[in-house]
Amino acid sequence: MRHLLATVVGKTVRVVAKLRGGGSALPGLIAEKIDPEFLPRTLGRLPHGVVVISGTNGKTTTTKMVVELLQGQGLKVFTNRTGSNFTRGVVAAVLGESNPAGKLGADIAVLELDEAHAVHFVKLVPPRYSLLLNVMRDQLDRFGEIETTAGFLRKIAEATTEAVVLNREDHRIAGLAAAVTAPEIRYFGLTPDLRRMFPGDDEMRSGATGEIAALPDADVVLSACDGPAATFTVDGRDVDARLKLTGVYNVYNSAAALALARTVLGEAADEAALLRSLEAVTPAFGRGESLTVNGQPLDLVLVKNPAGFRLALKSFPAAGFRTMIAINDNYADGRDMSWLWDVDFDSLAEAGVDEVSGVRANDMALRLFYEDVPVGRVDTDLTASLRRFIELGPGQPKRIYCTYTAMLALRRELGKLTEVEVVS
Amino acid sequence: MDAPVIDLLQLYPRDMNIYGDWGNVLVLRKRLQLRGYEVRLHEYNPGDSFPEQVDLIVGGGGQDSGQNKIQADLLGLGGRLKELADDGVPMLAICGLYQLFGHRFTTHTGEVITGIGLLDAETVGGPTRLIGNTVLESAEFGTVIGYENHSGLTTLGPDLTPFGTVTKGQGNNGQDGTEGARYRHVIASYLHGSLLPKNPAVADYLVRHAAERRYGTFNDVALEVPYEAAARSDAAARPR
Ligand SMILES: [Zn+2]
Numbered sequence: 001m002r003h004l005l006a007t008v009v010g011k012t013v014r015v016v017a018k019l020r021g022g023g024s025a026l027p028g029l030i031a032e033k034i035d036p037e038f039l040p041r042t043l044g045r046l047p048h049g050v051v052v053i054s055g056t057n058g059k060t061t062t063t064k065m066v067v068e069l070l071q072g073q074g075l076k077v078f079t080n081r082t083g084s085n086f087t088r089g090v091v092a093a094v095l096g097e098s099n100p101a102g103k104l105g106a107d108i109a110v111l112e113l114d115e116a117h118a119v120h121f122v123k124l125v126p127p128r129y130s131l132l133l134n135v136m137r138d139q140l141d142r143f144g145e146i147e148t149t150a151g152f153l154r155k156i157a158e159a160t161t162e163a164v165v166l167n168r169e170d171h172r173i174a175g176l177a178a179a180v181t182a183p184e185i186r187y188f189g190l191t192p193d194l195r196r197m198f199p200g201d202d203e204m205r206s207g208a209t210g211e212i213a214a215l216p217d218a219d220v221v222l223s224a225c226d227g228p229a230a231t232f233t234v235d236g237r238d239v240d241a242r243l244k245l246t247g248v249y250n251v252y253n254s255a256a257a258l259a260l261a262r263t264v265l266g267e268a269a270d271e272a273a274l275l276r277s278l279e280a281v282t283p284a285f286g287r288g289e290s291l292t293v294n295g296q297p298l299d300l301v302l303v304k305n306p307a308g309f310r311l312a313l314k315s316f317p318a319a320g321f322r323t324m325i326a327i328n329d330n331y332a333d334g335r336d337m338s339w340l341w342d343v344d345f346d347s348l349a350e351a352g353v354d355e356v357s358g359v360r361a362n363d364m365a366l367r368l369f370y371e372d373v374p375v376g377r378v379d380t381d382l383t384a385s386l387r388r389f390i391e392l393g394p395g396q397p398k399r400i401y402c403t404y405t406a407m408l409a410l411r412r413e414l415g416k417l418t419e420v421e422v423v424s
Numbered sequence: 425m426d427a428p429v430i431d432l433l434q435l436y437p438r439d440m441n442i443y444g445d446w447g448n449v450l451v452l453r454k455r456l457q458l459r460g461y462e463v464r465l466h467e468y469n470p471g472d473s474f475p476e477q478v479d480l481i482v483g484g485g486g487q488d489s490g491q492n493k494i495q496a497d498l499l500g501l502g503g504r505l506k507e508l509a510d511d512g513v514p515m516l517a518i519c520g521l522y523q524l525f526g527h528r529f530t531t532h533t534g535e536v537i538t539g540i541g542l543l544d545a546e547t548v549g550g551p552t553r554l555i556g557n558t559v560l561e562s563a564e565f566g567t568v569i570g571y572e573n574h575s576g577l578t579t580l581g582p583d584l585t586p587f588g589t590v591t592k593g594q595g596n597n598g599q600d601g602t603e604g605a606r607y608r609h610v611i612a613s614y615l616h617g618s619l620l621p622k623n624p625a626v627a628d629y630l631v632r633h634a635a636e637r638r639y640g641t642f643n644d645v646a647l648e649v650p651y652e653a654a655a656r657s658d659a660a661a662r663p664r
Contacts, residue, residue, distance in 0.1 A: 341447025
C-alpha cells in the first residue's frame with residue numbers, strides 16, 4: 001500500500017513541478033521520503049534487471065547507444081533520458097513512466113549515473129550489469145582526485161550481480177576487475193596501433209602508453225577507425241560498420257555499447273540487427289552536433305577535459321575548416337583552467353584559430369600563444385564572437401570547440417541568429 | 425655564434441604532472457627562447473640518470489599513486505637537489521613536489537611520507553580539499569594569481585619565507601594566511617593554473633637566475649606577451 005501511495009503522490013507532484021517549470025528531481029525526493037523501497041521494488045521487477053553505465057567521459061552518448069541497440073532487439077527499455085543522472089532523477093523518471101499501480105512497463109532499465117551518485121544508487125538497487133567506461137581527469141575541482149573517482153566506480157563494480165563490462169585500455173578501469181564479485185567480466189578494447197590515438201592522462205607527457213602488460217581478451221575490439229567507417233573485432237571476427245557518430249572516442253564507446261549489449265543478450269543477440277542499430281545512432285543532445293547554419297556546415301564539439309580535448313583535436317583534422325574555441329569556467333564547466341595547458345594544440349598551428357571566446361577567452365588565447373598557434377580575434381562576448389565567426393569565409397565548413405555552458409549559450413544564440421538545421 | 429644554452433629539467437613528468445604543470449615548462453622555455461637562449465629540455469623520471477648540467481628545475485603535483493611511485497627515487501635525489509638549491513639553481517616546485525620538498529607529509533591516516541627537507545616545512549593531510557581560484561600578494565612578485573587544489577596543510581618553519589600572503593583562497597593551511605615557500609632561488613607553491621603563464625614576473629625571476637648563474641648575465645629583454653594582462657585580470661575577478 002505504501003508503494004501505491006508513493007506512486008500517486010510522486011506522480012501528482014511531478015505534474016505540478018512540470019507546470020511550474022521546476023526541476024526533475026523534486027518529485028523523486030518526495031517519493032523517496034514516503035517510501036524508501038520504491039526504487040528497489042519498481043526496478044527489481046524488471047525481467048532483465050538494471051544496467052548501470054558510468055565513467056567520466058561519454059556516458060550520455062554511450063547510454064543512448066545501448067538503449068537503441070537493445071530496443072533494436074525488441075526489448076522495451078526504460079532509461080533516464082532527462083539527464084537526471086542521480087538517484088532522485090531516476091526516481092523521478094521511474095514515476096514519469098510507471099502506471100498508477102507503480103509498475104514500470106519495461107523489460108530492462110539502462111541508466112546513466114554520475115560516478116559519485118552511482119555509489120548511493122547501487123546500494124539501493126544492485127545492478128545486474130554495469131559498464132564502466134573510463135576515469136579521466138574531469139571535474140577534479142569537485143572530486144579532487146582521479147583515485148577518488150576510481151573508488152566510486154569500484155563500488156559499482158562490487159555491487160553488480162551478473163556481469164561487469166570494463167575498458168581494457170584504461171588501467172584504472174581494467175584494475176577494477178579485482179573488485180568484481182559477479183560471475184562474469186567482459187572487456188572492450190583497442191588494437192595496439194589505435195591505442196596510440198588514446199593517450200590517457202597518465203601517459204600524456206611520456207607520449208607512449210608505457211609498458212603494456214598482458215591484456216585480457218576483449219569481447220569487442222575496435223580494430224580500425226577512419227571517419228565514420230569502423231571495424232570491430234567481435235569474438236575474433238571482423239565486422240564493418242558505417243556510423244553516424246564521429247570522433248574516435250565516440251567510435252570507441254560504440255565498441256563499449258556493443259560489448260554490453262552482447263553481454264545482456266547472450267545467445268539471443270542478433271548481430272546483424274545490432275550493427276544496423278549501431279549505424280543509426282546519432283549523438284546525444286549537447287554532446288557535439290553537426291548543424292547547418294546559413295547553408296554551411298557547423299560542428300559543435302563539446303570539450304570538457306584534457307583527454308577529451310586532445311581526442312577531439314585528433315579526431316577532426318583542422319585543414320579546410322574555420323575554427324573557434326569557446327571556454328567558460330562556470331560551475332558546470334569546471335573553474336580550474338589548468339587543463340588547457342594539458343592539451344597539445346599544435347594540430348591547429350597551421351590553420352590557426354579565427355575566434356577565441358568565452359569567459360576565459362584570454363586564458364585560452366594565452367595558451368595558444370605559447371604553442372605558436374595564430375589567433376584571429378579574442379572576445380569574451382560569445383554572441384559577438386559567434387556573429388563574426390559565422391560570417392567568415394562563406395561556404396567554408398566551421399567548427400567550434402566549446403565547454404558545456406558555452407555550448408548551451410551558442411546553441412541558444414544560433415537559434416536566434418539563423419535557421420539552424422540539426423544534421424546529426 | 426651559437427645561442428647560449430639553458431638546461432631545463434622537468435622532475436618526474438610521468439608521475440607528477442597534473443593540472444597544467446606542463447604549462448610551466450612551456451612558458452619557461454618560450455620566455456628563454458624569445459630572449460635568444462637555446463633550451464635543452466630534460467625529463468627526469470624514476471631511475472633515470474640525472475644530467476650533469478642543470479640550470480633550472482621544474483616539478484609538479486601528482487595523484488597519491490604518482491607520489492608513491494616517485495618517493496623512493498626522490499629521497500635518493502634529495503642530497504643532489506639540496507646542493508643545487510644551495511648553489512643558487514632556481515627551482516619551481518608545485519603542489520605534490522612542494523610537499524615532498526619539506527621534511528615530511530603525514531597523511532590523514534597517519535602514514536608518514538618522508539620528504540627531502542630542502543624546505544623547512546611540514547605537511548599534514550587535512551579533512552577536506554582546499555580548492556578554488558586564489559590570489560596572493562607577494563613583496564617580490566606583486567599580485568600572484570592561480571588555482572589551488574590540495575588537501576595537505578603545510579606549516580612553514582620559523583625562518584622560511586612564504587611565497588605570498590593570501591588575499592583570496594586558503595593557501596598553505598587555511599589558517600595563517602601564507603601561501604607557498606621561498607628559499608634561495610627556489611619557489612614552492614600550491615598554485616596551479618598553470619602558475620607561470622599568468623605570472624610572468626615569477627617566470628622571469630626563474631629564467632633570470634638560471635641565466636645569471638650559468639653565464640653571469642641575463643639578456644633582459646622586456647617581453648610583450650599578448651592576452652597576458654587580460655588573462656590575469658579575468659582570472660582575478662572570477663568566483664572562487
Ligand atoms: Zn594541487
